[in-house]
Amino acid sequence: MKYALYTGCAAKGACPELYQSTMHVTKRLGIEVVEMLNASCCGAGVITEADPDLALAINARTFAQAEALGLNIMTICGTCQGVMGMANHRLKTEEGLLDRINLMLAPEGVKYNGRVEVKHLLWIIVGEIGVEALQRHVTRPLENLRIAPFYGCYILRPSKYLGFDDPENPVSLEKVISALSAHPVDYEGKTKCCGFPLVLEKELIAIGMVGANLKEAKDEGADALVTPCPLCHMNLDIYQERAGKKIGEKLALPIFHLPQLIGLAMGFTPKELGLPHHLVSTENVVEKIQLKV
Amino acid sequence: MRVTLHIQKFNPETDSKPHEEPYRLDIGRGTTVLEALMRLKNETDGTLTFRYACRSAICGSCAMEINGTEKLACMTQIRPELERHGEVRVGPLKNLPVIKDLVVGMQPFWEKVRSIRPWLDPLPHEQVDPIAMRNAYKAFNNVEACIMCGACVAACTVYEVSKGFAGPAALAKAWRFAADPREAAVAERLEGLQGDGGIWDCTRCNYCVEVCPKDVKPMEAIILLRRASIQSGLTQTMGSRHITSFVDIIRHEGRLNEGLMPMKVIGFRIKDFLRILPLGIKMFLKGKVPFPFKLKPAIPGIKQVRAIFEARSQEKRKKG
């Protein structure tokens, strides 16, 4: 199994731990990855706000690179998946769109033919590798842990462009959590928004969302959360302390990137998985599965 | 087949808080949630309270929460719900005050709609552009299909934590009037949406798009309002700076520079700078802040990316 790895900006910037843990976990799972070092940002839905055609064009350039490699794309960010998945869907299905966008790429000799698929690591693990196979790689079952899944918006909605999980009743994160022998925690906030897009300009709203979601998870007895989106990770981790102050609760809920949680169950050390990069300490969880940071 | 509906009941005169009650009944292949509720009211429990009128997804009065998602009861069949969720749980819309059982108070909803002035402030007839008029429907982006059911507001993740937000339905309506070629007060309308509670409060969670039974896509309307605002020169809100700074950074570096981005968005607002500074320091200590002013920040293929931006600007200039 071989994929063109589209890291997205966060894994190369504020979330180096996502990149690290992805590399370890994909290797262990036998997924060969070719990193797309020359790909641009997907636009994160922000460039679309300014100019939808421009956002389509920069993504078509990225798709063309994978096409030239003869590979499909693996994303490791829920937001990238949502934006690129939607761009790809539109380019493939809307009449005349691909040709129009290719005109913008032509001066640089780039052309996208619509032959690439874009899939999130989560979908590849659940849909292609299979949770049974994942289970075989577990050397340190996370038996005592109650893990709350946090999907984030763009990997679920708008579902007509995504179509992996049912947005009303997603199950893929729960499947992974169970395969690692941890207990998935059910709570309303699991499909809601982390508030990241607002955090710079409307911090009070954004941390209100962080607080509400985390409190629900905690009330259901969660030890930690896992998310397939680094932007959710940032907001839930970095702003957790402020959110807790706002709602008058001590939250102290570690947030794991998807490959970090998998990596823990595979026996990688906290350092290999970049846990020391987190603002919210992961120590209590790591202790629970009996291993020293 | 015989099924159980778990219906949330609440009578403010006797109950301190809502509770769920199971109701069993026989349904046919296409029985909708609304049909089931009507039968239960007639045959089992006369106190069961819900709103409806048209029974055909037109009046917007039967929106409720079905298995955790905002839906029209008259448009939702029970069998697919059972297949999808393994059960059928019915409750009132969230984010609005419950009056009784499945009926919520729509007052806050109507207040928001009213706040955007949902009427035309018309230009003199001879000033209306006839060509724009011909394309008006397309410009509305399907917003005129809204039946004011409130599903989007109940699902809105920002409205949930911030009741000052105008919310998806009202803002979609705002776009409908801002996009109308007969409207005289477009600039004032856009200006009125810049402050707290306006278009920059939306987190783009896509919930309103997902739940709307009429494909109104309120979030798209909000994005159209944002774009129109920037194009009309309303560029100083942090929300609009977020967009313009982001586009700028990608044009120059190809990839987001997370060290630079906050500084560009916040600019010279000292108070906001001091607000984010402590977190910036913490992130730096954890190795999470990439140095904002690298010598060679751009991706290797930046020339191509800049050429795409250039091609796009030329195209836009040509279109005028």
Ligand code: SF4
């Ligand atoms: S936008 Fe859609 S969901 Fe919202 S009130 Fe109108 S019809 Fe209902």
Ligand code: SF4
């Ligand atoms: S996209 Fe915006 S308006 Fe729509 S539900 Fe989310 S926050 Fe509310």
Ligand code: FES
């Ligand atoms: S009863 Fe009118 S929309 Fe359902």
